[in-house]
Amino acid sequence: MKRLNAGVLLLGLTLAVPLASCSDGSRPTEESSPAASPTAGSGVGTVVRFSTGSASLDVTIGEDNAATRDFLSMLPLTLTMEEFAGREKIADLPRTLHHEGSPGSDPEDGDLIYFVPWGNLGFYYDASGIGFSDQTVHVGRYKATREELARFEGQEVRVEVSR
Numbered sequence: 001m002k003r004l005n006a007g008v009l010l011l012g013l014t015l016a017v018p019l020a021s022c023s024d025g026s027r028p029t030e031e032s033s034p035a036a037s038p039t040a041g042s043g044v045g046t047v048v049r050f051s052t053g054s055a056s057l058d059v060t061i062g063e064d065n066a067a068t069r070d071f072l073s074m075l076p077l078t079l080t081m082e083e084f085a086g087r088e089k090i091a092d093l094p095r096t097l098h099h100e101g102s103p104g105s106d107p108e109d110g111d112l113i114y115f116v117p118w119g120n121l122g123f124y125y126d127a128s129g130i131g132f133s134d135q136t137v138h139v140g141r142y143k144a145t146r147e148e149l150a151r152f153e154g155q156e157v158r159v160e161v162s163r
Helices: 002-020 066-074 146-150
Strands: 047-052 055-061 077-084 088-092 111-115 120-124 136-142 156-161
Touching: 055 146, 066 111, 066 136, 077 120, 120 136
Parallel strands: none
Antiparallel strands: 047 055, 047 156, 055 136, 077 088, 077 156, 088 120, 111 120, 111 136
């Protein structure tokens, strides 16, 4: 019985805290909520530009999950891309992304993914034969050929929200 009462108390506090944050007693609006910032909230439809020298590549965020929200919160940043297995270009992030609750995916060519075990981004250009994995979180979509992606290999790549 004590465990049930503690759970009810915790639920009540969880619901009360957001309401207490508004001085007039109203609920937070999207405009006043931290989720309204460009790096919080869903981020779906946000365009992220990867650029180096004269080359650039735009990725449109297509998922609302913990991993994509955390990725957007890290921007801007600089990464180095490299070839991996004749299937994708990968880039190590400065830290692992919070990904709890983010669904796995069945990657396709043109997908930007987050690979949980290695904590990196992957730009798939040949996903043939790769199936669904809980460890592969879909981040967004891009349009580029293998040759266009090759221009980013070994380069410092600036990653930022496109304005």
